Amino acid sequence: MTPEDFQKVFPFVRDWISKTLAAHAPKAKSAASFNFQKLPLYHSNELLARAKVVVVDKCPVPPVSTIGLTQFADFENMNARGIAYLDTYFVLWHEAEQESLHFHELVHVIQWQLLGAERFLALYADGLEKHGYRNGPLEVMAYNHEARFNSTEPPYSVEAAVRQQLQQFS
Ligand SMILES: [Zn+2]
Numbered sequence: 005m006t007p008e009d010f011q012k013v014f015p016f017v018r019d020w021i022s023k024t025l026a027a028h029a030p031k032a033k034s035a036a037s038f039n040f041q042k043l044p045l046y047h048s049n050e051l052l053a054r055a056k057v058v059v060v061d062k063c064p065v066p067p068v069s070t071i072g073l074t075q076f077a078d079f080e081n082m083n084a085r086g087i088a089y090l091d092t093y094f095v096l097w098h099e100a101e102q103e104s105l106h107f108h109e110l111v112h113v114i115q116w117q118l119l120g121a122e123r124f125l126a127l128y129a130d131g132l133e134k135h136g137y138r139n140g141p142l143e144v145m146a147y148n149h150e151a152r153f154n155s156t157e158p159p160y161s162v163e164a165a166v167r168q169q170l171q172q173f174s
Contacts, residue, residue: 045159088112
């Protein structure tokens with residue numbers, strides 16, 4: 005996707021995100037309210053209090069194929085376990101107790117915050133187009149941190165690590 009194409013689609017996706025988050029806001033809960041034991045060792049209390057979680061039957065994905073971006077059809081149809089937009093993430097109801105899924109989506113919340121919406125979406129779409137869902141750089145980062153979270157490595161500040169890793173994209 006050229007930068008010009010991205011500039012055309014960005015307002016569509018940005019507005020879709022605003023509407024989607026507003027529609028789900030009444031049932032959003034803080035990440036902290038899940039009372040996970042390991043998350044506070046990796047993510048700040050400030051983030052856990054601020055990040056919102058919506059438990060759903062299906063994770064909402066912007067319908068970009070309806071505006072002609074058919075290259076993202078696989079992503080639209082992949083039925084994700086979780087997905088993050090700005091400070092809010094969605095998780096499937098039967099995965100809602102999976103601490104590592106919350107951990108992973110919180111990495112994306114940090115990425116959204118540090119990059120800003122436009123830069124996040126541009127990088128995410130570029131990764132998706134060139135490398136596919138799992139191998140886009142923002143997903144690789146999230147999955148690598150998730151693997152460390154699930155390992156016996158000692159806890160660390162994920163935000164500090166992500167902040168440093170994102171420097172390569174600035
Ligand atoms: Zn992810």
